[in-house]
Amino acid sequence: MSQHEHVRVAVIGSGFGGLGAAVRLRREGVTDFVVLERADSVGGTWRDNSYPGCACDVPSHLYSFSFAPNPDWPRTFSGQQHIRAYLEHVADTFRLRSHIRLNHEVLMMRWDRDELRWEIETSRGTLTADVVVSATGPLSDPKIPEIPGLADFPGKVFHSARWDHDYDLRGKRVAMIGTGASAIQIVPAIQPEAAHMTLFQRTPPWVLPRMDRAISGPERWLHRQLPFTGAARRGLLWGIRELQVSAFTKRPNELGLIESIAKRNMSRSIKDPALRAKLTPSYRIGCKRILLSSEYYPALARPNVDVVASGLAEVRGSTVVAADGTETEADAIIFGTGFHVTDLPIAERVVGADGITLAEAWKDGMESLRGATAAGFPNWMTIIGPNTGLGNSSMILMIESQLNYLAGYMRQLNVLGERAALAVRPSAVGAWNRRVQERMERTVWKSGGCNSWYLDANGRNTTLWPGTTGEFRKATREVDLAEYEVVRMPVGTARSAEAAETAEVVR
Secondary structure (H helix, E strand, O other), X not given: OOOOEEEEEXXXXXXXXXXXXXXXXXXXXXXXXXXXXXXXXXXXXXXXXOOOOOEOOOOOOOOXXXXXXXXXXXXXXXXXHHHHHHHHHHHHHOOOHHHEEOOXXXXXXXXXXXXXXXXXXXXXXXXXXEEEEEOOOOOOOEOOXXXXXXXXXXXXXXXXXXXXXXXXXXOOEEEEEOOOOOHHHHHHHHOOOOOEEEEEOOOOOOEEOOOOOEOOHHHHHHHHHOHHHHHHHHHHXXXXXXXXXXXXXXXXXXXXXXXXXXXXXXXXXXXXHHHHHHHOOOOOOOOOOOXXXXXXXXXXXXXXXXXXXXXXXXEEOOEEEEOOOOEEEOOEEEEOOOEOOOOOHHHHHEEOOOOOEHHHHOOOOOOOEOOOEOOOOOOEEEOOOOOOEOOOOOHHHHHHHHHHHHHHHHHHHHHHOOOEEEEEOHHHHHHHHHHHHHHHOOOHHHHOOOOOOOEOOOOOXXXXXXXXXXXXXXXXXXXXXXXXXXXXXXXXXXOOHHHHHOOEEEO
């Protein structure tokens, strides 16, 4: 990378959000862009999470871009390797490879108020960009809790998102920490190999059967020959989930029927009343993410598995100690403890117009306009930003809506000319977030009686969208310039250090 390279747009990350942004930019006629990726290949969270049993809990035909349908999904719920292969296919099909810079970790981004551009320091050099699209995603940086004595544990320790494939679990005593979406896939995958497994559970999840099956050859042939059949399948999957949203966001008491299905799913495999009591949640289903598995409960019923209904509190040598005092010996500790979702590490690496980091601006909670732009950070957008997550459908739907907003943003900048930038008004951010949080109060995520990873340190749900994907699509259909300030350089002023005193704000 040239030390002084300048591009129109820098995209950070090459998962679904980053590759989607790259495709949309090209479709908008923007070819002067780079995709900065810290790893040695594309794929985002589907590259990083390669643990045994890793798969998606959203149906395959809904978990793909509408502009890049895949008629050859092998299963109704595809595995990690197939989703990663799909993303590689997208990068090739849309000719993105020449734009992608692998092994380029972004170390710092600073807004240059004089030049109206971003200075981006990477592990491989520095470049500047008029616009930054941050697509690092909320599931990119693993979270491991601080546990006394963990550093002195003599065995193996790793997070589910950093799986050590060189470590052989056969015959080992394994401590599995956490009962989230990753853990319920890992447990049945490694239980047959482990000599003994102890599952440390702070809060039991609600688990529904996973109606997975192989997609037949004739089905795939039909989707290849008649693409509208694949689109119809996707539309049906989308519509069903749209109809479910009101129960999560307006009428949580209607979720009781779903709870009864989850309880039957448990009772089919868990016959021990004591174990069943440990595994039965005390909160309304949906308050935490509903998990899908038909193998999790059978694995917990096996004789080489113990469930400790308490979180990990301490490690003493090779002894793993729960908060309730339960002790067990372990050769390996595997953390399935999620990610930094409400405290995104990338926010510490973004310095805005006022000289403060995005993390400092968000110290009281993440806030943005329409999940995209943050006050004080001109020409900066995020894909899967605050309050864009979903509790029951495909994030690809939300990503595509944000790509529409990105396209509108770039069109507005093109009209304004290269000597202009857009800075979202704090009042617009505040108004949007007040409406979101008002709607959030009625949802199961706030009233369901649980403490989930959806909530930040202040108890605010800054993660999920309290509505349908159709509503979000409508809200991000176009960029309203009334919600932005146009920052300009006077005509005739070249971009240079001498422009420091001449930048003006047109309101």
